[in-house]
Amino acid sequence: MEYFLSEKEKIVAETAREFAEKYIRPVRAEYDETGEFPWEILKKMGQADLCGIYIPEEYGGLGLGVFGLTLAVEEMSKVCGGITLAMAATALGTFPLILYGNKEQKEKYLPKIASGDMICAFGLTEANAGSDAGSIATRADKDGDYYVLNGTKTWITNGGVADLYTVIAVTDKSKGARGTTAFLVEKGTEGFSFGRKENKMGIRASSTTELVFENCRVHKSQILSREGMGFIVAMNTLCNSRPGVAAQALGIAAGALDEALKFSMERKQFGSPISSFQAIQHMLADMAMEVEAARAILYQTARTIDSKKQKNFSKESAMAKAFCSDVAMRTTVNAVQIFGGSGYMKDYPAEKMMRDAKITQIYEGTNQICRNEIALQLIKDVKGKK
Amino acid sequence: MNIVVCIKQVPANTHVKMDPVTHTLIRDRSGSTINPYDLHALETALQIRENYGGRVTAVTMGPPHASDILKTAVGMTVDDGILICGREFAGADTLATSYTISSAIKKVCPADLIICGKIAIDGDTAQVGPGISQWLGMSLVCNVIKIEKIEDKKIIVKRAVEGGNELVSVTLPAVITVDKSINVPRIESIKGRFKKCDFEPKTVNAEAIECDLTKIGLNGSPTSVFKVFIPERQKADHELIEGKNVAEKAQKVADFLFESKLIV
Incomplete structure (x- = not known):
């Protein structure tokens, strides 16, 4: 199907495709087996300008927005959704900075992220708070010019390997979700450590760990936006980042279809x-x-976000994420079925794609939570018209 | 530091055709690519730039469509590309070619370090890199497999020689030719691909590089090809060795080799 990509967008897709064929396909099974983080590949991604596609040009990126990111993540995920995640999860960790960072914060971090020299992560989920983001227990108590962080974040993609973390913590418990604040925390900050690396079903080349804060002092200049904005930072980040998950899911699905057809x-x-x-x-x-339907909904969502003509796109973003990831799951299950006995064996890529697909229905808001958001917005839209 | 990388357009392996009369390669645009070793030379230069700073210029001699490979180099993010192009250069052998390229480097892009692939897959001579070093009076290290370091106007490299490796330190300016094992060439970056869309190489002819006209093209080429032919395929007998197990089959092969006095 013709999606009328601009010359620049075609180049992004072509580069990502060539990159994945040359550097990812030959090693994807090995990384899946060992669960090692793909440091070397990530370095090469930076060299190829694949890490800064969505970062504004003034900060060393390509300024090609969510749609540019979508194209690259889709192409690389056709080959391996796990290795690609090192870059895609950095995008998740970077959106809070792009959306809410001040000039100084952006100048400090974005050029390094764009060049691939800095990896990022987003720390929202906790043992008892994920879908229920209002139940966050990690505290940030004010102490002069500093905030003292205590608590544990769980299942953080790029945990341990990332250099910079956006962490949502409670600064005023009495205000519920409106009492949370987003902090930029650098790896190496005293009192900030990592729990064990999780042993996962899929996306095994990606590092997932706990983030542990024990009297970790973070300067007030590391706050994104202002105190009390944590929940809004997190929700708008997810609206912008969910197309990235959708692109990963679409890529996995398209890759599985290619393999099944060939087989x-x-x-x-x-x-x-x-x-x-x-x-x-x-x-x-x-x-x-x-x-094809997944690609259509995702591309149009990404273009809608980049156009900045629609202020609230939580519904569209959730639709793209839930639809693409459901398609990824069905497509990969069917790919394994078409491969038959071979599909169940690790010698063929289908089973890995099926394992990798599952997480896309779960992280950055389970598909059930995404459906809640879609329905909520539908109802709001009707009420708004009355 | 100014680094010059000499690159060559060669026929893509799958497209090689010979002119039955002149016995030379038919070179056309459609089936051409960059000499694979030259990609490693470009990668070497770009890594040196990343580690030590400097500027990388790619140079090639050839017809106008040789600018295609300069675009590849620009895609890989070299800073500049120079095309040495003119009818007067036609028919050059390795001596005339190395003279021409060295004249262009001297005149247009003076270099602290010149990097070439160790051999081109079409002519297979491995003479142009060494030739350039001689015309320019620079030190030469061939078959380099690692850049160890650059400091105090010296470059220390590891080269592969028969039976081992050697560490060699040479004073800059110098010429090195690199083996494929030195690195994995990068793909063209996104910004590089954007840049190459509008890229036009700086094109220079014999006049611009102020060279001696008796040393270029056919006039400057003492090499004459006596004959080019495709060797006849030798037919060999074959026999399938049967046996109960590997050991028995191996024994039969060994017996045969000894009996035939192929090994003694």
Whole structure:
């Protein structure tokens, strides 16, 4: 389908595609097996300008917005959703800074993030607060010009490997969600450490850890926006970052469709390639329809966000994320089915894609939470018209 | 530090055609690419720039469409590209080519370090890099597999020689030729690809580089190709060795080799 990409957007997609083929495909199985973080690959991503696509040009990026990021994440996730996540999760950690950072904060960090020299992470989730972001327990108590952070964040993507973390903590418990504040915390700050690296089902090349704060003193200049804005920073970050998850999911789905199609044309049963059987053809057709529909909703959402013509896009963003990740799950399950016995074996890429797909239905707001947001907005829209 | 990388447009492996009369390669644009070793030379230069600062200029000699490979170099983020182009250069052998390129470097882009791929996959001579060093009176290290360090106007490199490696320290300016094992070339970056869309190389002819016209092109080339031919394929007998297990098969192969006096 023709999506009328600009010359620059075509170049972004082409570069990401070439990068993934050259540097990711040959090693994806190995990284999945060992669970090592892809330092070398990330360095090369920076060299290829793939780390700063969505960062404004004045801070060393390419200024190609959420749509540019979407194209790159999709192309690279076709090959490996795990390795690509090192960059994509940095985008999640960087959006708070782009959206709410002051000039000084942006100048300090964004050029390094754009060049790939700095990795970021976003710390919202806790053992008892995730979908329920209002129940955050990590505290930040004011002490002169500093805030003292205490608490633990869980399942943080890029945990341990990131140099900079956006952390949401409670500064005024009496105000609930409106009493939270977003802090930029650098790795190496005293009192800031990491829990164990999680052993995950999929996206195994990505590092997921706890963030542990024990009397960690953070200067007030590291606050994003202002005190009490933590919840809003977090919610708007998710609105901007969910298309990134959707792009990862779309890439995994499209990659699985490519692999299944290729396999079905090579694998022979009853003297014919299995792609000649209608049962397989219908599966392939359903997969292709869904992947194309996912791409359409995602691209249009990303373009809507970048156009800045629509102030609130939480519904569209949640739709793209939930739809693309549901498609990724169905498509990868069907890809494994088309591969048959081979699909269940680690010698073929289908099972890894299925494992990688699952997380996209869970993180940055489960698809159930995304549906809540969509419905809430639908109702609000009707009430607003009355 | 000014680094010059000499690159060459070569026929892509799958497109090689010979002129049946002149016995030379038919060079056209469609089936051309950058000499693979030169990608490693470019990567070496870019890494040196990252570690020590400086400017990287890619230079090539060839017809106007050789600018395609300069665009590849720009995509990889070299700072500049120079095309040495003119009818007067046609028919150059390695002596005339190395003279021409060295004249251009001297006149247009004086270098502290010149990096070449160790060999081009079309002519397979590995003579142009060494030739440039001689015309310019610079030190030469061939078959470099690692840049150790650059300091005090000296470069220390590791080169592969038969039976081992050598660490060599040479005074700059110098010429090095690099092996493929030295690095993994980067792909063209996004900004590089944006830049190459509008890139036009600086094009220089014989007049611009102020060279001796008797030393360039066909006039400056003492090499004449006597004959080019495709060697006849030798037919060999073959026999399938059967056996109960690997050990028995291996024994049969060994017996055969001894009996035939192929090994003694």
